[in-house]
Amino acid sequence: MTIQVDLGGPLRPSDLLAAREPITVTTGPAVRERMAAARVFLDKALGDDRAVYGATTGFGALVGYAGRTDQRDQADNTLAHLGAGQGPDLDPALVRAALLVRAWSLAQGVSGASPHVVDALTAMLATTFTPAVPRFGSVGASGDLIPLGAAAQALRGRGHAYVDGERLEAAEALRRTGIKPLTLDGRDALALVNGTSLTTAALALAQAGVRRSHRSAQLLTCLLADQLGCDPQFLDPRLIGRFHHPGVSAVAASMRATLDGCVPSGERPLQEPYSIRCSPQLLGAAEDALRYVDNVVEADLGGVSDNPLLFPDDDAVVHGGNFFGQPASFAADLLTIVEAQVGNLVERQLDLLVDPHRNGGLPPMLAAGPGRQHGLQGVQLASTALIAEIRRDATPASMQSLPTNLHNQDVVPFGTQAALRALDQAGLLRLLCGSLALGLRQAAHVGARRPSSHGCETLLAALEQAVPPIDPDRPLEADVHICARTVEDIEISLISGS
Incomplete structure (x- = not known):
């Protein structure tokens, strides 16, 4: 249609x-x-x-x-x-x-x-x-x-x-x-x-991509915690309420809905690593930042970017600077910071998942036959490269002003560069989420427990249907994309608890 x-x-x-x-x-x-x-x-x-x-x-x-x-x-x-x-x-x-x-x-x-x-x-x-x-x-x-x-x-x-x-x-x-x-x-x-229509479009598309990955990261964190047998008390509403950040409260509520029914294994440490225990605080801060970007995108899409502007009712031709993309530039730089930190979280969670000293005794690299097979080893290497690329590009563009045009443009926002970079990195963040999703699917194949919550079981079943286990080794680049798309397709209904 x-x-x-x-x-x-x-x-x-x-x-x-x-x-x-x-x-x-x-x-x-x-x-x-x-x-x-x-x-x-x-x-x-x-x-x-x-x-x-x-x-x-x-x-x-x-x-x-x-x-x-x-x-x-x-x-x-x-x-x-x-x-x-x-x-x-x-x-x-x-x-x-x-x-x-x-x-x-x-x-x-x-x-x-x-x-x-x-x-x-x-x-x-x-x-x-x-x-x-x-x-x-x-x-x-x-x-x-x-x-x-x-x-x-x-x-x-x-x-x-x-x-x-x-x-x-x-x-x-x-x-x-x-x-x-x-x-x-x-x-x-x-x-x-x-x-600044190119800048606005790039920012809006980047924001849409990061929103999808942000929701994916919430779901995947829940599935990781359930498969490992973690105690979900790090999401306790009494604890979260005292933190008093609206984004954190919203993310924690969504994660609790996904983990509803989760039963701890009783075999994990009292306190999980920060990549699990502090995930609602990190992803919730990202939510607050994304809400700011949402507002900038809405304003940009509802505004006129041009010079001069004509007002026939006032018999006025008004010259000014409505072509100056500073709001989008600040927002895009903030979005890149969010991409870097959410990407850090996802990459660290994958690192935890493939480490037999921290994953509850699952085989190293989640290999079905370590040595004869290598499981997630290549995917984890690629994930390290992806997060390094995002972090390298996280320096704000909006503060890099250079005068040009005989100093007519003596201050510039570099919003286009900021927005295009944010759009690039949104694609890399999506691949990081796909990599973690593939790891969680493989973990189930090599001995991780079945999820005890309905939401996490539904997500794992979708991943298992989307890609076969890594047994034996095979090229996995396509599987990463498939897993990323699978989580995106299922995430809205799971996060809403419907």
Whole structure:
């Protein structure tokens, strides 16, 4: 079923996730009326010889100079000088999400963009056409200029684009999908590029991925504790209530629901290692941080990122900095810290699980025949490499400001870098969760006890159905992905206790 998104309503992270495939994007009469009104007002302002950045002026540090008099010429001028991106192409799914965000922002009717620009974006999103956009070039201020410039050029038939996953000359890609090349004037061109839509999309997609892994980590921690025979008193509501952090209380309640019915073996130490005993405090702090990021994503998706903004009712063209992606930059850096610490937890839990001195006597590396077989040894090595990669990239980007553009952009947030990195690391965190899930499945094969709680037994049964035991050794890269997906598919119903 094709997803439908109405630009007259709120934009949600789920809409961005759906945009990886063709979607139907609609603009109702109210959207078209407000865009048309802003366009009429823009024409009036230009007729009155008002200064309107990007329409009558040069760009960035050259704002003090007159722009080109022909507005189509001005559009060429806008986009040509931004053709400086480098590096590999971004994931087409991310590019499509970014252009959905841009369409929503323009549809609010305060940018002065022509209605046909939004029509072109919605027509593109209904097909598999996706501009080829280079990764490097944005500093997350004055909008994601260079990446969005590449997207705008592709819609004009310049540069490259993907159709059904095939990289083509943009003109050929337009022809194959039946999309007409986009025509622009100076204000249209600037409105397409002068916002942080790529940063917003990357942050929203990263947040969605980390949310899934955060829930997976809760479930897997419960299954680990149950299989080892741990006493679940570390989740006692009296204990947790005295800690007085809302995220910790919420996570502990979810974990208690999953572990409901768990019976301790009586053979474990009085106090478990921190990777089990302190898991609700760690994952709960992550929950509080994720709630902050949720709020930033919601605000970004509900805001207009552009300059200048037009207010016809007030007869005003207002110039300012609504293209400055500092909120998303702070949020993305916080998200990367969450990824690193949740990843640390999951990797340490896997290390505990494969260690016969701490796992209750299970064979080393959970090998079915140690020496003749090696069980999780390769997966654990890879997990160590994954968490090292996440930790190495956890230095905040939002504090790395460098002046550029003749000091017109003398402070920049680097939100694009922060958000793209958070999105990268979300994928690695997912693999760490998949690795632990595979280990828990193997533990059941080599002698771990069956879970005593219904929720954990349900999860283990799903993992056992998804992948066979490691006996004998085999390549496991695909199994890690399968296990990650299995936990994601089952986790919502288990965490809610339904």
